[in-house]
Amino acid sequence: MAKWSLPEPMAHALRLAEAAAATGEVPVGAVVVKDGQVIGEGHNAPRGTFDPTAHAEIVAIRAAAAALGRERLEGCDLWVTLEPCAMCAGAISHARIARLYYGASDPKGGAIEHGAKLFEQPQTLHRPEVYSGIGAGQATDLLTEFFRRRR
Helix, strand or coil: CCCCCCCHHHHHHHHHHHHHHHCCCCCCEEEEEECCEEEEEEECCHHHHCCCCCCHHHHHHHHHHHHHCCCCCCCEEEEEEECCCHHHHHHHHHHCCCEEEEEECCCCCCCCCCCCCHHHCCCCCCCCEEEECCCHHHHHHHHHHHHHHHC
16 A cells, blocks of 8 residues: 555554455444544454444444443544445434544445435434545555455
8 A cells, every 4th residue: 555644543544444354354444533542443344243333433433432431422533444334424423423534435335425415414413524535545445456356
């Protein structure tokens, strides 16, 4: 992977995505940051855990909530390598994540700028600030190579 200058949380998420690929999981990584410190991290693990909800974002959010001892993650940022799906976008909203940073867009399964556009729906009570395209090239390369090898 090219060593571009990225914010450390996204670089960390990309390393987690690489770890996911090494175990045969779709390479997506996520970290939750509060006050500059990683308080939760995860990578995709539905196959290895037999849990369809074990997306990187969900794993990281669960770890952060446990670390803080509460279900609301106000003041926290989520950094993820791929545009979140509808399930993960819902969890981001319910957790009250302040800011979402993501890398690659996902026209097929994403729900932020594609598909459901969950944060634009009137039923969504909390909408984080959203910043996309951070590390998109590296994240896309990881995903492309992973699926190329599987075919």
